[in-house]
Amino acid sequence: MTKISLYDNKIWKFLCSLKLTIVLASAATLLAIGGSVLIPFNPQVFGSLDSMPLGVWLRQVATRQPGLTWWIPVGGMLVILLAVNTLCCFIDWLRFIKSRWRKGGEYLIHIGFVLILVAFLWGSQAGIRSEQNGLLVGQSIPLPQLGVRLTLEAFEPVLAPGGRPIEMLNTLALYRGEELVKRVQTRSNAPLIWQGLVVIPTSYGQTPRGGRYIPYSILTINYDPGAKLAFAGAVAMGCGVLLTLISFYRKRTRGDRPDIV
Amino acid sequence: MINLQPLLLYGAFAAYLSAILLYLFHLVLARNWVRRSAFVLIMGGYLLQTFCLSLRWIEAGYLPVTNLFATQLFFSWALATTYIYFELRYRIHAAGLFVMLCNLLLLGSALPRDPTIPPLIPALDTPLFTFHVAFSFVGYAFFAMAFSMGVLYLMQYRLQTTSLPDLALLRKLNEEAVFLGFCLFTLCMILGSIWAYVAWGYYFSWNIKGVWSALVWLFYAGMCHAKFIRRWQGTGYAVLSIVGFGVVLFTYLGIGLLMSSNHPLD
Numbered sequence: 001m002t003k004i005s006l007y008d009n010k011i012w013k014f015l016c017s018l019k020l021t022i023v024l025a026s027a028a029t030l031l032a033i034g035g036s037v038l039i040p041f042n043p044q045v046f047g048s049l050d051s052m053p054l055g056v057w058l059r060q061v062a063t064r065q066p067g068l069t070w071w072i073p074v075g076g077m078l079v080i081l082l083a084v085n086t087l088c089c090f091i092d093w094l095r096f097i098k099s100r101w102r103k104g105g106e107y108l109i110h111i112g113f114v115l116i117l118v119a120f121l122w123g124s125q126a127g128i129r130s131e132q133n134g135l136l137v138g139q140s141i142p143l144p145q146l147g148v149r150l151t152l153e154a155f156e157p158v159l160a161p162g163g164r165p166i167e168m169l170n171t172l173a174l175y176r177g178e179e180l181v182k183r184v185q186t187r188s189n190a191p192l193i194w195q196g197l198v199v200i201p202t203s204y205g206q207t208p209r210g211g212r213y214i215p216y217s218i219l220t221i222n223y224d225p226g227a228k229l230a231f232a233g234a235v236a237m238g239c240g241v242l243l244t245l246i247s248f249y250r251k252r253t254r255g256d257r258p259d260i261v
Numbered sequence: 262m263i264n265l266q267p268l269l270l271y272g273a274f275a276a277y278l279s280a281i282l283l284y285l286f287h288l289v290l291a292r293n294w295v296r297r298s299a300f301v302l303i304m305g306g307y308l309l310q311t312f313c314l315s316l317r318w319i320e321a322g323y324l325p326v327t328n329l330f331a332t333q334l335f336f337s338w339a340l341a342t343t344y345i346y347f348e349l350r351y352r353i354h355a356a357g358l359f360v361m362l363c364n365l366l367l368l369g370s371a372l373p374r375d376p377t378i379p380p381l382i383p384a385l386d387t388p389l390f391t392f393h394v395a396f397s398f399v400g401y402a403f404f405a406m407a408f409s410m411g412v413l414y415l416m417q418y419r420l421q422t423t424s425l426p427d428l429a430l431l432r433k434l435n436e437e438a439v440f441l442g443f444c445l446f447t448l449c450m451i452l453g454s455i456w457a458y459v460a461w462g463y464y465f466s467w468n469i470k471g472v473w474s475a476l477v478w479l480f481y482a483g484m485c486h487a488k489f490i491r492r493w494q495g496t497g498y499a500v501l502s503i504v505g506f507g508v509v510l511f512t513y514l515g516i517g518l519l520m521s522s523n524h525p526l527d
Contacts, residue, residue: 018486022493025483029476033508036472040520049467109447113482120465129463158383167383188383189459198462222462230464234451241444248440 035071108240115233276306403442411502
């Protein structure tokens with residue numbers, strides 16, 4: 001009886017095919033070019049895309065305007081298929097790694113792309129985004145999804161001469177019960193990051209207390225369970241690019257240019 | 262420094278303009294001394310521009326690429342860098358004329374603008390910003406070179422002239438420009454995403470600039486694969502390079518100037 005290999009059939013070859021890559025990448029690009037033109041002209045529909053996870057937006061906003069938003073789920077499906085195609089190519093490369101190891105850089109870029117896409121889908125479904133959370137010094141917000149509470153321990157807004165806030169110095173702490181989990185002084189580009197949670201001071205306000213106005217911090221609190229995976233994908237992709245560049249110049253030095261199939 | 266800057270920039274502009282005229286002269290007469298003089302002028306202009314950029318960087322304390330004048334100046338410098346890379350590596354001579362013309366247009370249109378360096382806001386005070394922008398513009402410059410090679414490929418395909426490099430070399434240069442541009446643009450996207458995560462709390466923004474940058478990446482990722490398919494080699498690849506640069510120009514100038522985005526130019 002002949003043993004049928006999982007990889008030795010038309011379906012696997014189709015899934016790994018370069019032509020499928022080109023078709024999917026072209027279709028996704030063309031669709032997104034057409035669809036994205038709608039973004040600036042329909043802020044009431046697309047303006048909230050960054051303030052909630054994509055999965056929530058698709059359920060709450062996109063379903064009310066299917067005529068304007070259909071290209072996002074369809075484009076997403078094309079990119080997911082492209083990632084499946086990319087993953088199959090990566091697996092196929094692994095099968096012959098002994099003879100194809102020099103292509104390692106290119107395939108690190110491939111797997112990096114797949115990891116980033118999986119992380120994005122994960123964050124889109126299980127992530128949380130919350131803006132405009134006002135906190136006075138000493139106040140806390142419970143974060144039940146993570147089993148911790150966020151406390152603002154100190155706050156100092158830095159203002160430009162015109163009064164515009166340019167920097168928010170916040171001391172933020174995470175507590176699990178009475179136990180301190182993490183304490184950070186945040187500023188621009190240095191948020192509190194912990195286990196997929198990211199807390200960013202965005203602005204400040206003032207509230208009357210005891211006859212005078214006291215400032216409070218306004219925080220963006222996002223949780224993305226896929227953030228670490230996305231970072232791993234980015235590292236893989238970055239290393240892949242560097243290895244590919246080294247390999248490219250080595251090949252050119254040897255006069256080896258294997259670019260014609 | 263303030264007095265020196267216009268001198269350096271107008272000097273660079275004059276050197277580039279003279280070099281382009283000499284290259285055009287060389288296309289007609291094919292004299293080696295003309296070609297060599299043109300390259301010396303480009304190197305001279307490049308040194309003046311690099312010196313000016315360095316002075317601005319030192320004065321600002323950060324890579325000043327936060328408004329239209331500054332990005333035009335840096336993009337123009339990146340185009341000159343790309344031209345010099347290909348000239349030193351492949352002796353492309355007048356074949357890179359289009360890139361130098363783009364460079365001249367960018368620099369020429371930047372000269373009348375206000376060169377004042379704005380104070381750095383804390384949100385931009387990170388090495389992620391510097392590398393994100395630098396990789397982005399050098400990537401764009403390689404895509405411009407790919408466009409140039411694509412146009413020349415189509416011209417040579419029709420004209421079969423000895424004034425232009427042969428089709429095989431043009432194809433090779435086009436593929437190399439796309440490959441290097443894609444690598445640099447990938448690094449730009451990675452660093453931009455990390456920066457977006459620490460600045461906004463998410464690594465992909467649905468702002469029009471974010472979407473089109475992802476499209477540029479996807480388009481050139483497709484091109485890096487298309488060169489392995491016989492049907493897309495040569496003419497098809499040249500056409501894709503031209504289309505791709507259209508997407509790049511819209512992403513940089515179209516969105517930056519005509520639409521409201523999170524990457525404003527002015």
